[in-house]
Amino acid sequence: MPELPEVETTLRGIKPYLEHHKIIQVTVRHHGLRWPVPLDINKSLQDQVITKIERRGKYLLFKSLKGTLILHLGMSGSLQILTDFLPPKKHDHIDLVFDNHMILRFTDPRRFGACLWTKNDPFQHELLKSLGPEPLSHSFTGVYLFKKAKGRKVAIKNFIMNSQVVVGVGNIYATEALFAAKIHPEMPAGDLTPKQAETLTKNIKKTLQAAIEKGGTTLKDFTQSDGKPGYFKLKLKVYGRGGQLCVRCKIPLTEIRQGQRSTVYCSSCQKI
DNA sequence: ACATTGACCTGGGAGC
């Protein structure tokens, strides 16, 4: 599920149940995630009050007085709140039980996700310290993108999916934002004009914001964090629509691969 | 410094 809107939706879903509550029990059933879940993470988390939960890019940060739990959902991870204990299924790897009896359950079939602990400032953590600006912040501007892209030969789609350039933009929203901005996904990043950089940043913001307002995109079944039915489905204009007709000019959409990821675009409205 | 590719995993769907 997780690009920025899905992580943000998850955050908003779990936050009200967990902030200012104490972790009273930790169960790790599978330590083999992207990086090993530290064997002593139980000890680190035990009796910690979560003072704040926030998002940085696609990372979720659970802050306490003694340190921060860093979670990443990878490709297939999800979080849900259980109000009553349910027997864990095959891919339910981690449970955090809180003093209000809520259980935060981490599920991740592909195990590309991460669950780590740091005693220090999480923003200085190895995985977070080189991240680019938040796409919805004021620091992500056309001027920034234009300067950053200068001299770069990589395709613009790969460029905006680079978390050192801007965080949170994954395959779906990169594809959608480029269509909205009428920019060809294979255009070298350094060839962007200042005007195109401006249009692209605006459309990245617009696309992400619209997706957040709709509760993110679900391509497969997904249990929302409060256990209620899944997310609203965003109406994607190009992603997953290769061969179908462009909503603007009605010609068939082209599907290609860029860096082992699929890209769909309109060869008529997205020119290099 | 930059660009490209492989690697990590499981499950679902298409095609035979």
Added chain:
DNA sequence: TGCTCCCAGGTCAATG
């Protein structure tokens, strides 16, 4: 039904 192959929301590490 069952097998094989390809694809999937991410991103780090190794290589040129």
